[in-house]
Amino acid sequence: MLTHSTRRWLAGLGVAGAFVAASASPAAAAEEAPIELGVYFSDTTLAAGSEGKIDSPILYASEPVVIEGLKIRYDYRDLDGTLEVKPDTGASECESPEPGVLVCTDPFEVGLDEWGIGGYYSVAMTPTAKAADGDAGSLTVTVSAEGIAPATHTAKVRIGEGVDLAAPGEETMVSAAPGGTFSAPLTLSNVGETDAKGAVAVFDLDYAIRTDKQYSNCTYEEGHLRTCSFSEETVAGEARSASLSYVLGKDTYAPGSEYGYYNWMTIAEFEDFSAYLKELGVSAGKPGDGPVLTLPAVPSKASARSFQADTDPMNNWSGMTVKVTGKNGVDLVAVADKVAGKAGDVVTATAGVRNDGPAALDFGRLGSPVTKIDVAVPEGTTAVKVPEVCAPLNGDQADWDQAGKPGKKLYRCYPDIFIGVDEEQTVEFGLRIDKVIANATGTVTINAKCECEGFSDDLNPANDIAKLLVNAAGGQGGGDDDGGALPITGQSTGLIAGIGALLLAAGVGGYLVAKRRRTRFVA
Incomplete structure (x- = not known):
């Protein structure tokens, strides 16, 4: 069983894809159009006298490509004398041709796709x-490869005084039924020796966890709490705490568990993070319409225009586990099309899954799809167009090395990690009609029992198989069309992929602390 911390880390693994979806230029329709290479490197605030931070650029391409001669140049001459940039442990083929410049090369082929790739040539900034x-300057990252035009991104680097914000090490344990309310503390401690001039809490809450009220110094996205900013100065050794009221959505699966986390940042670090979100096109939400949420000082056992940076972000996390009581299940329904055509035609057939509720399914922290969709191609037809999220099925094993390969008779497709009530997630197969057969039948089968924590049997297994019909007798085809369908890469994921996941991809928590503890995003 995965620990809560592991779930949080897994939630960050898909963020590079979100970045490319928001930032990469679309592939040109003409085959001769040049491939575009892009790079992003986060703005960074470092504490003076600290061991700094490890980070790496995020690379992405306008279309899938294998490139050779990859070269990444870090130019920090603007900060020469105040910043050192060196390869992270294990990096190779890097040299410094002049002060304030680091160049890393890769002698091997590197595969880039439309989802981007991260983790190349991690560097330690000290x-x-x-x-x-108060020192500040720029770090310019330039990426080039054989036959591809270079790409450049300039990041802002600032030096500030070090503070050590901390959250309670233990998680809060509460329970509630779907639609019920509960409270959990939001606590900040200053365990360093420098007074903290304000702080920002960034929340990573499961889809089921909503807020009972809104505050003007907090931000919300479609009812979900994203951030809270506080201007109170927290002196060294002091702690502050407030109680936040939450409500579980009525569409929460029960019985089960939901999870929520928050992470403290300094004001300067949140400015860096906000720039990252803006680059992605991701909203941190809008201010609430209620009063100001205050963070009063409380008795503490904590020990002991400028910028501030946290010297040990590893102790900034805290969270809660919500035990969901009662029963609130899910009815997943197989979706299959009816199409018609003559011999030689290529028809588009839809297959997928629909959630008839009453609960939503959210496997974002587990990183697993909500179900499996097995598609058997109808007799007399050949699959000539197959989605990339589908792979040939042999027994109970999908061959993902052949994902999207046409010509097979049986495929397994994976939908999203979240499916809301009344949401439909589908894929489209291009079927060539080789021989006209009345009522040529294939099937769409969903495995509506997931071997996952917090989900048991489907409420109605009888609708987990549907017929995929070609040239159905007495009808012209065209399955249900209620306008509610989403592609399998459904947009709902963007809402529930908590900002905490973006924290990890942005490198927050990637600081080098006294014992060289590290956290790094790996694509």
Whole structure:
């Protein structure tokens, strides 16, 4: 069983894809159009006198491509004398041709796709002994490869005074039924020796966890809490705490468990993170319409225009586990099309799954799809167009090395990690009619029992198989069309993929602390 921490880390693995969806230029229709290469590197605030931070650029391409001669150049001459940039442990083929410049090359082929790739040439950024609070400059990252035009991104690097914000190490344990309310503390401790001038809490809450009220210094996205900003100065050794009221959505699956986390940032670090979100086109939400949420000082056992940076973000996380009581299940329904045509025609057939509720399914923290969709191609037809999220099925094993390969008779497709009530997630197969057969029949079968924590049997297994019909007798075909269908890469994921996942991909938590503990995003 995965730990809560592992679930949170897994939630960050798909973020590079979100970045490309928001930022990469679409592939040109003409085959001769040049491939576009892109790169992004996060703005960073470092604490003077600290060991700094490890980070790496995110690379992406306008279309899938294998490139050779990949070269990444870090130009920090604007910060020469205040910042050192060196290869992270294990990096190779890097050299410094002049002060303030680091160049890394890859002698092997590198595969890039439309989902982007991260983790190449991680570098350690360390303030020098001369660096002081208020120093600032730019770090320019340039990526080039054989036959592809270079791409450049300039990041802002600032030096600030070090503070050590912390959250309680233990998680809060509460329980509630779907539609019920509960409360959980939001606590900030300053365990360093420098007063913290304000702080921002960034929340990573499961889809089921909503807020009972809104505050003007917090932000919300479609009713989900994203951030809360506080101006209170937290002196060294002091703690502050407030109680937040939440409500479980009526569409929460029960019985089960839901999870929520928050992470503290300094004001400067949140400015860096906000720039990252803007680059992605991801909203941190809009301010609430209620009063200001205050963070009063409380007795603490904590020990002991400038910028501030946290010297140990590893202790900034805290969270809660919500035990969901009662019974609130799910009826997943197989969706299959009826199409018609003559011999030689290529017809488009839809297959997928629909959630008839009453609960939503959210497997975002598990990183697993909500179900499996097996598609048997109807007799007398050949699958000539197959979605990339589908692979030939042999027994109970899908061959993902042949994902999207046409010509097979049986495929397994995976839908999203979340499916809301009344949501339909479908794929489209291009079927060539080789021989006209009345009522040529294939099937769409969903495996509506997931071996996942928090989900048991489907409420109605009888509708987990549907017929995929070609040239059905007495009808012209064209399955249900209620306008509610979403592609399998459904847009609902963007809402529930908590901002906490983006924290990890952005490198927050990737600081080098005294014992060289590390956290790194790996694509």
